[in-house]
Amino acid sequence: MDSSLSKLKGFREFYPEEMESRRLVFNKMRDTSIRFNFREIDAPSVENFEIFRKKSGDEIINQTFSFLDKAGRHVTLIPEITPVVARMVSNVKNVPMPQKWFSIPKLWRYEEPQSGRLREFYQYNADIFGSSSVYSDSEIIILSQSILNDLGLRNKYTTRISDRYLAENILKSEGIENVDEIFKIIDKMEKVGREKIKEMLSGIAGEDRASRIMEIFSLSGKFDEISGKIEYSERMEYIGRLNDILKDMDCGNYMFDFSIVRGLAYYTGIVFETHDYKREFRAVLGGGRYDRLTEMFGSHIPAVGFGMGDAVLELLMRRENVWPGPKRNLDFFVVIIGNYITEGLRLVKMLRENGFSADYDPDFRSVQKQMKMAEREGARFSLIMGEEELKNNTVTMKDMDSGVQNKIGMDDLIQKLRKYNLPKNHFHS
Amino acid sequence: MDSSLSKLKGFREFYPEEMESRRLVFNKMRDTSIRFNFREIDAPSVENFEIFRKKSGDEIINQTFSFLDKAGRHVTLIPEITPVVARMVSNVKNVPMPQKWFSIPKLWRYEEPQSGRLREFYQYNADIFGSSSVYSDSEIIILSQSILNDLGLRNKYTTRISDRYLAENILKSEGIENVDEIFKIIDKMEKVGREKIKEMLSGIAGEDRASRIMEIFSLSGKFDEISGKIEYSERMEYIGRLNDILKDMDCGNYMFDFSIVRGLAYYTGIVFETHDYKREFRAVLGGGRYDRLTEMFGSHIPAVGFGMGDAVLELLMRRENVWPGPKRNLDFFVVIIGNYITEGLRLVKMLRENGFSADYDPDFRSVQKQMKMAEREGARFSLIMGEEELKNNTVTMKDMDSGVQNKIGMDDLIQKLRKYNLPKNHFHS
Numbered sequence: 001m002d003s004s005l006s007k008l009k010g011f012r013e014f015y016p017e018e019m020e021s022r023r024l025v026f027n028k029m030r031d032t033s034i035r036f037n038f039r040e041i042d043a044p045s046v047e048n049f050e051i052f053r054k055k056s057g058d059e060i061i062n063q064t065f066s067f068l069d070k071a072g073r074h075v076t077l078i079p080e081i082t083p084v085v086a087r088m089v090s091n092v093k094n095v096p097m098p099q100k101w102f103s104i105p106k107l108w109r110y111e112e113p114q115s116g117r118l119r120e121f122y123q124y125n126a127d128i129f130g131s132s133s134v135y136s137d138s139e140i141i142i143l144s145q146s147i148l149n150d151l152g153l154r155n156k157y158t159t160r161i162s163d164r165y166l167a168e169n170i171l172k173s174e175g176i177e178n179v180d181e182i183f184k185i186i187d188k189m190e191k192v193g194r195e196k197i198k199e200m201l202s203g204i205a206g207e208d209r210a211s212r213i214m215e216i217f218s219l220s221g222k223f224d225e226i227s228g229k230i231e232y233s234e235r236m237e238y239i240g241r242l243n244d245i246l247k248d249m250d251c252g253n254y255m256f257d258f259s260i261v262r263g264l265a266y267y268t269g270i271v272f273e274t275h276d277y278k279r280e281f282r283a284v285l286g287g288g289r290y291d292r293l294t295e296m297f298g299s300h301i302p303a304v305g306f307g308m309g310d311a312v313l314e315l316l317m318r319r320e321n322v323w324p325g326p327k328r329n330l331d332f333f334v335v336i337i338g339n340y341i342t343e344g345l346r347l348v349k350m351l352r353e354n355g356f357s358a359d360y361d362p363d364f365r366s367v368q369k370q371m372k373m374a375e376r377e378g379a380r381f382s383l384i385m386g387e388e389e390l391k392n393n394t395v396t397m398k399d400m401d402s403g404v405q406n407k408i409g410m411d412d413l414i415q416k417l418r419k420y421n422l423p424k425n426h427f428h429s
Numbered sequence: 430m431d432s433s434l435s436k437l438k439g440f441r442e443f444y445p446e447e448m449e450s451r452r453l454v455f456n457k458m459r460d461t462s463i464r465f466n467f468r469e470i471d472a473p474s475v476e477n478f479e480i481f482r483k484k485s486g487d488e489i490i491n492q493t494f495s496f497l498d499k500a501g502r503h504v505t506l507i508p509e510i511t512p513v514v515a516r517m518v519s520n521v522k523n524v525p526m527p528q529k530w531f532s533i534p535k536l537w538r539y540e541e542p543q544s545g546r547l548r549e550f551y552q553y554n555a556d557i558f559g560s561s562s563v564y565s566d567s568e569i570i571i572l573s574q575s576i577l578n579d580l581g582l583r584n585k586y587t588t589r590i591s592d593r594y595l596a597e598n599i600l601k602s603e604g605i606e607n608v609d610e611i612f613k614i615i616d617k618m619e620k621v622g623r624e625k626i627k628e629m630l631s632g633i634a635g636e637d638r639a640s641r642i643m644e645i646f647s648l649s650g651k652f653d654e655i656s657g658k659i660e661y662s663e664r665m666e667y668i669g670r671l672n673d674i675l676k677d678m679d680c681g682n683y684m685f686d687f688s689i690v691r692g693l694a695y696y697t698g699i700v701f702e703t704h705d706y707k708r709e710f711r712a713v714l715g716g717g718r719y720d721r722l723t724e725m726f727g728s729h730i731p732a733v734g735f736g737m738g739d740a741v742l743e744l745l746m747r748r749e750n751v752w753p754g755p756k757r758n759l760d761f762f763v764v765i766i767g768n769y770i771t772e773g774l775r776l777v778k779m780l781r782e783n784g785f786s787a788d789y790d791p792d793f794r795s796v797q798k799q800m801k802m803a804e805r806e807g808a809r810f811s812l813i814m815g816e817e818e819l820k821n822n823t824v825t826m827k828d829m830d831s832g833v834q835n836k837i838g839m840d841d842l843i844q845k846l847r848k849y850n851l852p853k854n855h856f857h858s
Contacts, residue, residue, distance in 0.1 A: 004479040005516065005726060008504065011475060013517050016468035016530065023469060034758050035781045037788035037806065039445035040452060044549055045474070045535060046440060046494065046506070050433040065475065067496030070539055075437065077475070077506075087434065088442050096805050098791060101445065106474060106535075110499055120473055128791070135774075135791035146781070248771045249778055297434060329463050342677045345564075349678055352464045352575070359466035362527060362557070362564035376525050377466065 010111075010119030017326040022122075022310070024324040025151065025317075026104055029124050032150045036143050038102040038126055043084040045106060049076040054296050055083045055266060065108045065119075077108035081125050082305065083293065089129045090297035097130025097301070107309075116282050116312040127305030129294075134238060137270050137289060138245040140304050144274060144285055145251060147308070152322030157284065159274045160220070160257035161242070164267045164288065166235045167258065170216055173232070174209050183261045186217050190259075194218075220257035242270065253277075266290045269304070276316045284312045331356040331422045333374035335384040338364050344385050347395070354414045356422060374400060380422060439540075439548030446755040451551075451739070453753040454580065454746075455533055458553050461579045465572050467531040467555055472513040474535060478503040483725050484512045484695060494537045494548075506537035510554050511734065512722065518558045519726035526559025526730070536738075545710050545741040556734030558723075563667060566699050566718060567674040569733050573703060573714055574680060576737070581751030586713065588703045589649070589686035590671070593696045593717065595664045596687065599645055602661070603638050612690040615646050619688075623647075649686035671699065682706075695719045698733070705745045713741045760785040760851045762803035764813040767793050773814050776824070783843045785851060803829060809851060 007013060014022060030040065049066045066076035078084060081103055089099055107123050126143055128136045141159060148157055164183075171179045185200045194214070201210035219226045223243040230236050239256070246254060262271045269289030276284060287306025294301040317323040332351050336344030344360060351358035359377060361370045367384070374382040384396040395413065398405045408416055436442060443451060459469065478495045495505035507513060510532060518528055536552050555572055557565045570588060577586055593612075600608045614629045623643070630639035648655045652672040659665050668685070675683055691700045698718030705713060716735025723730040746752040761780050765773030773789060780787035788806060790799045796813070803811040813825040823836045837845055 002479075002725075004477050005483070006477065007473060007516075008475060008477065008502070011473035013473065013513075014471040015517065015521070016470055019469045019471050022471075035784070035786045037759050037786055039758075040448045041445055042443040042448050042451075044436060044440035044442065046437060046537070046549065048433050048435065048437065050431075054434070062499075065498065067498075069494065069496075070491075073437070084442075087436075088444065092444070096802070100788075108475070120475065131791045133791035135770075135789075135793075139791060142778075245774070249774060329468075330466050341564075345674070345678060349571075355464070357464045357466055359529075360564075362560045362562040362568060364564075373525070 008119070010113035012118065012120065020326040020329075021324050024327070025310070025313075026122075026124075028150050029102075029104065029147055032147045033102045033126060033143070036100070036139070036146070038100040038143070041085065041088065041101045041103050043078070043081055043088065043103065043105065045078055046075050047078055047084060049074040051083050051087070051296075052076060052079060055293065057265075063109050063111055065110055078105070079107055079109045080307065081105050081107065081123070082127070082290075082307070083296070085125070085127060086293045086301075086303065087297050089301055089303075090294045090299035098136065099129045100126070101129070102126040116309075116315055118311050122310040124308045124310075125305065127303055129301050129303050131304075132291065132302040134241050135245065136304050137242055138249070140287060140306055141246065141254070141272060142249055142251060144272075144287070144306050144308070145253065148274070148284070151313075151317060153316065153320060155253060156277055156316070156320050157253055157274050158277055159251075159254040159272055160260045161239075161254060161270060161272045162256065162258050162260040163235065163239055163270050164261065165269050166230070166232055166239065167217070167261060169232050169235065170230075171213070174205070174212065176205060176209070178204075180265045182213065183265075186259060186261045189217070217258045217261070220259065221255060223256055226256055226258075239270075262286060262288060266293050268292055272306070276319075280319070281312045281315050284308060284316055328378045328380060329357055330359060330377050330379045331381065332358040332417075333370075333377060333379035333382045334358060334360045335367055335370040335374065335382055336360050336364055337367070337386055339387070340385055340390055343390060347383065347385060350414065351417075356417065371398075381420075437548070439542035441547065441549065449755040449758075450753050453756070454739075454742075455551075455553075457579050458531075458533065458576055461576045462531045462555060462572070465529070465568070465575070467529040467572070470514065470517065470530045470532050472507070472510055472517065472532065472534065474507055475504050476507055476513060478505040480512050480516070480725075481505060481508060484722065486694075492538050492540055494539055507534070508536055508538050509736065510534050510536065510552070511556070511719075511736070512725070514554070514556060515722045515730075515732065516726050518730055518732075519723045519728035527565065528558045529555070530558070531555040545738075545744055547740050551739040553737045553739075554734065556732055558730050558732045560733075561720065561731040563670050564674065565733050566671055567678070569716060569735055570675065570683070570701060571678055571680060573701075573716070573735050573737070574682065577703070577713070580742075580746060582745065582749060584682060585706055585745070585749050586682055586703050587706055588680075588683040588701055589689045590668075590683060590699060590701045591685065591687050591689040592664065592668055592699050593690065594698050595659070595661055595668065596646070596690060598661050598664065599659075600642070603634070603641065605634060605638070609694045611642065612694075615688060615690045618646075646687045646690070649688065650684060652685055655685055655687075668699075691715060691717060695722050697721055701735070705748075709748070710741045710744050713737060713745055757807045757809060758786055759788060759806050759808045760810065761787040761846075762799070762806060762808035762811045763787060763789045764796055764799040764803065764811055765789055765793055766796070766815055768816070769814055769819055772819060776812065776814060779843065780846075785846065800827075810849075 052060050064076045064079050069075050103125050104122055108120050168179050171182055189197050198210055198214055201213055227236055260273050267288040268291045271288030273283040273286040285306055285308035289304040291302040334344055334348050348358045348360050361373050379400055382398045389395050393410045394407045397408050481489050493505045493508045498504050532554050533551055537549050597608050618626050627639055627643055630642055656665055689702050696717045697720045700717035702712040702715040714735055714737035718733040720731040763773055763777050777787045777789050790802050808829050811827045818824050822839045826837050827834045
């Protein structure tokens, strides 16, 4: 095939089996979100580039699919949804707060594709707008863990929590002005190693301060293990309250880790990242509080949220054998004999109209071939309408699992079929 | 707000109420598709532009969001999914046929936004690959009508069916070589009027032939009304069989209309369009047979399918008052008193873990304000945990519709709440 007709690198096609698995995963995410009273929203996939430049700085242009549209506007495929959602919440007047929203948009980033990182991916997002409460911070963390639990990943992950507000104050107390510069360095800790980080910090802050900064940003563990080592007590009290709530709610699998700063400049309070417990993959999800983002849209709405891409999640779920397999959706395959096509199609129609899924061979090949088709389509039962059956006003029903065949009278057929308790809403269950 | 931060023209934001309605509509489409044994797929949103140029010609560049990516590739946001799906089916080897696939992608077209036409929209698509049978043609038409019926639009539409194969043969028998040129003119009939069309045809084919062409392409009505007026009998027999199937399956709301040619060059057999019965809007859906499209990917897989955008569909459903309203998803709002936050949050957690949706006020304002929040969140019940309740190991439950209050013992609370038959799967039902 001509390569100019090929799929682009870093993009995915989803064939039925892959798509059905993904649909089940997305539905579980929706279900958990709705139990937490989050409501789904959706936003444009193309936006003015300026929104993302304003939030993340000029360098983001290299990581986006941005271009000039036919009217000369500098637009981009959205690399994240957060600023778009922030605009949406800023634009509604008199909306009661808090607002709890989630979405599962496609996002695009122009990065070199690698394991868990694609150019096009889905990302689950959840945010609480309009509440500064520590109980909204805990709600977001608990939601993120509940989604993983509901997907079958209970105890297969660790959430690392830190606090940008605290970190900023510690750096400022060390006399450091450009805290974002330091955060960007700390954020690379895992990637480049402690030695290199210390070197970089020394270059900016001098060796002594670099040592102290390293010490603080290396603290990790349970709250009681680290709380005595941090001086800025007012904020530590806040973090202690968050810790109390998470403990009271039986949240396992979390710890405090001050090396988590998340590079993005817009965080203003708690930040967190969740990795699989083996740390084999990059973070499966991450988020935090960003109380000042809506300012670019002329609002002052506090916010806390997180995002979770589908690529790392799938790697982790597959490793743990909880990625759902495709499910059988076909209740009946109707085997139709050439002379009785109308009768056969009417049966198909009746089944479908009564909520069952049903199919047939549009080419009406031999009974043997039709039975084979019933099998490969994963039908639960086949229904055979032959000459004899029609004469006796019956249909032969074959259980495709056991191979057992039965003759069933056509009168009240639907009522009789209902007792097999076939899924009513195939797509959902 | 700075206009460079605004939403782009022709794009939509979906706030929770709008999104929840749309989700219900999409779920119904999925449900109907699955009853017909169609399986969901998904495809990249960005593709090499060449795919669409090859299918539709150079002029499509003016109607797409196409651009050079950072590596200099000419890529585009997909304006339709059909050729991408055709590539997908071409690339799997040894797949048993037929394959019945559907999808609901976002699509993008650079056109002037107007009623029912946007720059970004969702489009439901369904295709049957690998079957040339007239029973696949009928299956696709019946599916398209069943989706409309299941969405509450029974008898609110008319499907107009024609045949490109027949039309081509008629034109060729008139000695016309460039049939696509004629189809493009006929396709404008409704837009520019009969007089203008006749003039354009005369310019190409001469006045006599233009008259005969006009006569044939103006034929419309029931099969019996038009069949005698067409000479090319072999193909009319095929169309007659399609008519018989649709009649046998009690399909109402269809007719034959030879003015339907659908401009796109790639159709090779039946073509159809469905309009609302008042013809107030542009077509709600359209499709047909395209047996040669996979040739560009080196395959020879016959195909028939249709597409339905969400914009006209929404206009029609709203006009007919069947566009679903947002539904109540919140089962319980827990009113929590400041001294008993842990107890309150534990109740919320227990409810959520048992499949109910539950929420609370993260700021624990006054009971009055929390009750107001329960109301605006549309809670079915509020559960009040006060001092007295806790002392007696009870909770006060208020029916938010009737206002009736009851005290319920905390023992076996979940069992007691189950009898209220609250939706188990909020998002689905």
